[in-house]
Amino acid sequence: MNPATFMQQFGPIIIIFAIFYFMIIRPQQKREKDRRNMLSNLKEGDEVITVGGIYGKVLNIKDDVVTLDVGDKIKIKVSRSAIGNVIRKKNGNSAEEER
Template identity: 55%
Template sequence: MIDIAYAMAPPSGQGGGDNALIAFLPMILIFAVFYFLLIRPQQKKAKEHKSMLDELKKGDAIITQGGLYGKIVSVSDNVVTLEVADKVRVKISRAHIAGLAPAGIDQNP
């Protein structure tokens, strides 16, 4: 009978809640690590990309996600017209712009 008494959980008034917190502590720490190492930087990068897309204007040199370099000829809500060579214009979705082209690259050979 004494062996069974040791195997039983302590009465609710004697600190049984501390064990629950200690049991969840590793999961809380793992979530915190994932948040600060993965989720937060990804959200920051997405916010910067969205603000870059909102600030596009005529004359900006850009690169698309497909690797196409060009200069913006016109901008509308969802479509951007690029000039990739003399008198060669391409319409692309605004969402498929990877970023501004690095300085020093000649977009129109």
Template identity: 55%
Template sequence: MTGVASILPFVLMFAVFYFLLIRPQQRKSKQRNQMLSQLKKGDKVVTIGGMHGTILEITDDIVVLRVNDATKITFDRSAVNNVTTSAPAPAEKKEEKTEEVKA
């Protein structure tokens, strides 16, 4: 019985660390990875260094941001901190029905 009593504080300490530190960090990491995977052209983003820009080009590991009208800067995709404004979803093209005119 004393063996269980001596292990119980360590088990409780691990449970507290898990729910207060490990689990929230895993959730935050998952949200960040999801945000990075959903980046697309036209998104307005802020980098880790505080640079604001709009995505012009994007590949698996590189993002090209337009900072102003004449300046383009290349960053690693992981340098994006958050998305401030998401680009609008591309509008679906309406199928134009053309009717043949019979003469």
């Protein structure tokens, strides 16, 4: 099989894979990296929202368990992976200002 025939047969498949990589796989990997970074930098005093939509302030972090103050002396414990987004860091900056 000569190189021209090979490129005619497998060229479109290679191009489609490259398009999938740069449009789907690579952005997803970046989002996952950003999420892991956000969860690892989580600190007491940060205001967060869980994936279930609960707003709270981080009171305590122990291993994979995060204790949130959700208001009126109500505290809940959630898994660290249940934190969806940091709204405001302890020092007062919003999560958007830190990017």
